[in-house]
Amino acid sequence: MRDYLHHILAGRPWWMNPLMLFCAFMTFVYLPWDIFWKPVAVDQEVWFGIQFEGWAAKLTAPFHWFVYGAGYYGFRRMRSWMWPWAAVYTAQIALGMLVWNWITTGGLLGWFVGIIGATPFAGLTFLLWNARSHFQREERSLRERYGEWALVTGASAGIGEAFARALARDGVSVVLTARRRERLETLAAALEKDFQVATRIVVADLGEPGGVEAVIEQVRDLSISILVANAGAGYAGRFEKLEPERLRRMVELNCTAPMLLTRALLPGMCEQFCGAVILSGSVAGRQPLPFHGVYSATKAFDLFLGESLWAEMQGTGVDVVVLEPGRTETEFQAAAGEIPHAGESAEKVVANALQALGRQPSVVSGWGNWLLANLGPRLGPRPFALHAARDVVLRQTPQDMR
Numbered sequence: 001m002r003d004y005l006h007h008i009l010a011g012r013p014w015w016m017n018p019l020m021l022f023c024a025f026m027t028f029v030y031l032p033w034d035i036f037w038k039p040v041a042v043d044q045e046v047w048f049g050i051q052f053e054g055w056a057a058k059l060t061a062p063f064h065w066f067v068y069g070a071g072y073y074g075f076r077r078m079r080s081w082m083w084p085w086a087a088v089y090t091a092q093i094a095l096g097m098l099v100w101n102w103i104t105t106g107g108l109l110g111w112f113v114g115i116i117g118a119t120p121f122a123g124l125t126f127l128l129w130n131a132r133s134h135f136q137r138e139e140r141s142l143r144e145r146y147g148e149w150a151l152v153t154g155a156s157a158g159i160g161e162a163f164a165r166a167l168a169r170d171g172v173s174v175v176l177t178a179r180r181r182e183r184l185e186t187l188a189a190a191l192e193k194d195f196q197v198a199t200r201i202v203v204a205d206l207g208e209p210g211g212v213e214a215v216i217e218q219v220r221d222l223s224i225s226i227l228v229a230n231a232g233a234g235y236a237g238r239f240e241k242l243e244p245e246r247l248r249r250m251v252e253l254n255c256t257a258p259m260l261l262t263r264a265l266l267p268g269m270c271e272q273f274c275g276a277v278i279l280s281g282s283v284a285g286r287q288p289l290p291f292h293g294v295y296s297a298t299k300a301f302d303l304f305l306g307e308s309l310w311a312e313m314q315g316t317g318v319d320v321v322v323l324e325p326g327r328t329e330t331e332f333q334a335a336a337g338e339i340p341h342a343g344e345s346a347e348k349v350v351a352n353a354l355q356a357l358g359r360q361p362s363v364v365s366g367w368g369n370w371l372l373a374n375l376g377p378r379l380g381p382r383p384f385a386l387h388a389a390r391d392v393v394l395r396q397t398p399q400d401m402r
């Protein structure tokens with residue numbers, strides 16, 4: 001059930017979900033009651049700001065049912081005909097608010113109340129009018145959209161491996177990079193066999209100086225049009241207990257490597273007027289994590305870098321998105337020294353990233369994660385959010401590292 005709800009809510013920008021849910025409520029709850037149970041004598045419908053009563057209301061209610069049913073279906077499936085009709089309908093409500101208040105209240109007060117009532121709907125009209133691209137269905141494969149070759153870092157496990165599979169499934173040939181050669185060889189063989197794509201293996205340590213340069217050197221002959229800068233690691237524990245050298249390597253891996261790889265490959269993409277950059281950030285990049293502070297700071301770096309590039313790349317043909325997973329079931333927790341805990345699957349996280357690519361600057365995987373990442377740290381008092389995060393991370397931190 002949770003997966004189903006997640007799947008439903010993940011298909012559009014967050015602010016459209018309340019509209020979709022409102023349409024669902026009107027379609028499945030309110031209008032059936034209004035049409036079939038509400039007594040004719042007390043029935044009322046408002047169209048274009050004009051109030052109908054009795055049988056006139058009863059007979060026009062099915063049109064409302066149709067409109068909200070179509071609205072629910074259109075948001076649910078993000079149908080292309082929703083543009084411009086969703087915007088036109090909310091504009092009609094805004095206008096209706098003005099007319100209705102003018103008729104019922106009258107005078108200057110009527111206009112004043114009407115303008116207050118119409119403003120939110122005018123705002124929605126503006127948003128929906130500018131949301132055309134969200135309603136356009138992307139039928140082309142990743143290879144058709146971006147090109148032949150992708151480079152995936154951290155491809156030997158978890159989210160990186162899932163990215164490599166998803167890209168290959170869409171016909172993209174993949175450069176697989178990480179430190180564990182055997183893992184990469186097994187994956188490369190599977191991708192070539194299952195999806196008939198080409199692969200190349202590049203073994204490199206991106207936490208060491210020269211790692212990025214070594215990767216770039218080995219793909220110089222390829223036109224890489226998709227970069228998945230995903231390799232990353234955590235390091236859990238009380239700050240003063242963490243080894244400085246391991247912290248340095250983590251910052252190199254999580255921040256310097258994605259930055260330099262992007263810097264190296266972006267010019268080629270801009271030249272081709274076609275490309276995609278996916279940076280693996282984390283919800284930890286939105287919420288400071290006590291006992292995981294350096295990791296959290298590195299992911300804030302990735303988020304800020306990627307979102308800035310998203311805006312910078314507008315009009316260049318290059319799409320940028322920052323993937324912000326919450327807890328995901330990979331080798332990450334063991335590598336970071338955390339006590340194991342449940343999470344989303346890597347495949348689901350990757351599907352969310354690919355769906356968001358070309359649509360939005362960043363995507364938090366999972367609505368629960370979205371709420372945790374946004375509501376607490378942004379709306380609540382800062383100390384409260386930090387104490388709550390501290391309690392959560394402490395439970396995942398081994399006793400000797402607390």
Ligand SMILES: NC(=O)c1ccc[n+]([C@@H]2O[C@H](COP(=O)([O-])OP(=O)(O)OC[C@H]3O[C@@H](n4cnc5c(N)ncnc54)[C@H](OP(=O)(O)O)[C@@H]3O)[C@@H](O)[C@H]2O)c1
Nearest residue numbers: 154156157158159178179180206207232282328330331332
């Ligand atoms: N899993 C989660 O809960 C979670 C949550 C939020 C964000 N993320 C982010 O998602 C990304 C992928 O994590 P994951 O969950 O897939 O973790 P994972 O299963 O541990 O995979 C990490 C990948 O990075 C590679 N890697 C690690 N250190 C490296 C180094 N020094 N040089 C080159 N490659 C290195 C690993 O390969 P080798 O060991 O073979 O080098 C592996 O392929 C990371 O950026 C992580 O911060 C994960």
